[in-house]
Amino acid sequence: METVVEGNEEGKFEDSGVAKSSSSLSSPKQIADPVVYKLVRVEGDGRLVPATDDEVMEVEGLFKNEKGEMLLVDTGQTGVCISNEGSSSGMHHLESSEGLSHSGNTEVDTEKLNARLEYIEEMLQKVKQEEMLRLACGSPDHSSAYVIVASQYSDQHDKLPGIDEKLQSKIVLQETVPSMAAMSNESLINQSRNVRECTNPADGLIEGGSSTSAFCSHSKPDFSKLWGEICLDNMSIKELHETFKATFGRETTVKDKQWLKRRIAMGLINSCDVPTTTFVIKDKKLVRKGKDSCNNVDGIMTQDLAPGASEIDDDIRSHIVDYVVGNDGLLRDEGAVKRVRKPTKRYIEELSEVESKEYSGRLITSAKDSRLQQVSLKSHDRPVRNVSLNGRAIVTRLDSLGGSGVQIPYVCRVRRSRPRKNVMALMKFHHGGVGMADTLVKNAICVRGPQPNDENSNKILKARDAPEQIQQPFMAETEIDKQLTTLGAIELGWNMELKHLDSSGNKVADMPSAKGGIRRKHHRAWTLSEVIKLVEGVSRYGAGRWSEIKRLAFSSYSYRTSVDLKDKWRNLLKASLAQTHSDKVMISRKQASSMPIPVPILLRVRELAEMQAQVPPNLTTVKPVGGNGRSVNDTKCGYL
DNA sequence: TTTAGGG
DNA sequence: CCCTAAA
Numbered sequence: 001m002e003t004v005v006e007g008n009e010e011g012k013f014e015d016s017g018v019a020k021s022s023s024s025l026s027s028p029k030q031i032a033d034p035v036v037y038k039l040v041r042v043e044g045d046g047r048l049v050p051a052t053d054d055e056v057m058e059v060e061g062l063f064k065n066e067k068g069e070m071l072l073v074d075t076g077q078t079g080v081c082i083s084n085e086g087s088s089s090g091m092h093h094l095e096s097s098e099g100l101s102h103s104g105n106t107e108v109d110t111e112k113l114n115a116r117l118e119y120i121e122e123m124l125q126k127v128k129q130e131e132m133l134r135l136a137c138g139s140p141d142h143s144s145a146y147v148i149v150a151s152q153y154s155d156q157h158d159k160l161p162g163i164d165e166k167l168q169s170k171i172v173l174q175e176t177v178p179s180m181a182a183m184s185n186e187s188l189i190n191q192s193r194n195v196r197e198c199t200n201p202a203d204g205l206i207e208g209g210s211s212t213s214a215f216c217s218h219s220k221p222d223f224s225k226l227w228g229e230i231c232l233d234n235m236s237i238k239e240l241h242e243t244f245k246a247t248f249g250r251e252t253t254v255k256d257k258q259w260l261k262r263r264i265a266m267g268l269i270n271s272c273d274v275p276t277t278t279f280v281i282k283d284k285k286l287v288r289k290g291k292d293s294c295n296n297v298d299g300i301m302t303q304d305l306a307p308g309a310s311e312i313d314d315d316i317r318s319h320i321v322d323y324v325v326g327n328d329g330l331l332r333d334e335g336a337v338k339r340v341r342k343p344t345k346r347y348i349e350e351l352s353e354v355e356s357k358e359y360s361g362r363l364i365t366s367a368k369d370s371r372l373q374q375v376s377l378k379s380h381d382r383p384v385r386n387v388s389l390n391g392r393a394i395v396t397r398l399d400s401l402g403g404s405g406v407q408i409p410y411v412c413r414v415r416r417s418r419p420r421k422n423v424m425a426l427m428k429f430h431h432g433g434v435g436m437a438d439t440l441v442k443n444a445i446c447v448r449g450p451q452p453n454d455e456n457s458n459k460i461l462k463a464r465d466a467p468e469q470i471q472q473p474f475m476a477e478t479e480i481d482k483q484l485t486t487l488g489a490i491e492l493g494w495n496m497e498l499k500h501l502d503s504s505g506n507k508v509a510d511m512p513s514a515k516g517g518i519r520r521k522h523h524r525a526w527t528l529s530e531v532i533k534l535v536e537g538v539s540r541y542g543a544g545r546w547s548e549i550k551r552l553a554f555s556s557y558s559y560r561t562s563v564d565l566k567d568k569w570r571n572l573l574k575a576s577l578a579q580t581h582s583d584k585v586m587i588s589r590k591q592a593s594s595m596p597i598p599v600p601i602l603l604r605v606r607e608l609a610e611m612q613a614q615v616p617p618n619l620t621t622v623k624p625v626g627g628n629g630r631s632v633n634d635t636k637c638g639y640l
Numbered sequence: 641t642t643t644a645g646g647g
Numbered sequence: 648c649c650c651t652a653a654a
Binding site for chain 3: 523524563564567
């Protein structure tokens, strides 16, 4: 059985009786035009059958508007929730109705599904966009449309507003603090806890004593914001490109500044990973005095898509997951193009490479290289026959990519550069000589849950089940540690390492880089988020505890060894030292192909280094980093 | 195995 | 990044 999310704006499915209204929770006068999504089961013959109550996925916007300020997004007790404020900006109206128009009523055409998914993606896109906007704006007037709250239980809703205000002011306070080092631990903790709370609504949340059970608030990863403030706005296209590369580990040719900024911000935000079964995304547009005049706030929240909790079709789930997890933004910028998530070519290659080795006889298991071993595990997955969204049968294999169980098309390894002759031969069988990887990839969008018998996914599942265990020590530490943990972005990502695992999957042997150089064998560009994680780790556990950091912060980055971390730190340190007491000029020379590291990070590195006496005494000039750390014009950078 | 450092 | 010595 498949299940499809059916959008319903005009109550098409009223008779199904599942459109239970949770509007009792919202102040009626302020609800404008909620979009309700319902689950519809797709029978084998393609009929749509109204979902059962359990499957119902309800979407509702809860718009609290005191000064047009706050918007609460309520997710029903299950599944995906898309709220549409829909007040005046016709944009979403258009989108949603567009989506609806596609959907005939009772036939399962993939188009409909796609439309829906597209819509969801759109929303997600906006989410991020808004995120970006807000990040880039930076000033404390975020109070407008700032807090988005998602609650898991509808009956809790009435409690939310008050809490929100508290939280809101708290957050605003934080944001007013100029130094990036000023992130309060409290907020960090809250953030992380909130994340967990989403799946675990039974616990209280805010220490203020407010009865906030089942309440999930989501403040921003503050570091991202800082970063956005500091750099993005002032960057030239070129700089943005570099930053993009730093963030995603790959190049982009997009010229659109907005897009770049947005993507980068997204990358940073996304570095706060999303567990496969639980993720929260929020979306809002805020009225920027003078500037962008956006006025609507949307929220999307998908919760606990675990089987049983809500029976959202895997396809949909995967799309969402995929979206969040995904990284290749090229195709889905403005939603103009049909966007289909797919594993990156490189990722496919990588796995295929290993596989081909295995199939060709000897299983390569270098006891030394755990990376290889891990990859090898994946190759135990057998090919699986699948039907893609557009009905064509394709062959994929299940791969436990970060536990999301993404199915990767089964392809022969395709080289990024010029294909070898034998591959060329193979390609002849494909239309127009187009790379068959591409062809297959396009069709492969299916995703399934992790296989229980897959060692990897098991590991991941375990890890997911016990996030607290990992987090607990950390939280305790931060609580004590009054030295504020800065880079808040990590906070979210700390326990949820899933993310766009492959945004930069470039562990390629001697791959000719775009710039003509040759990359090293196992080089994998450090992304900004990784760097942030690293810095955070050092600040927490101290430089030298590489294996600790590796284990706790980079557990899902199998390709980063503790040695890598150490090396990276060494480089960072170098960069930070250079940055602090040499002229900006010298630094900018080195810029060749490496990516800029935001100065705040470097300052932080320096700071940590000094604290841990890693800096030669003669160099420890007293340079207060607190106040000037984030001057908006400060765009000097180090390198990744 | 993990760290530290040199290459 | 890789390699290795040392712990």
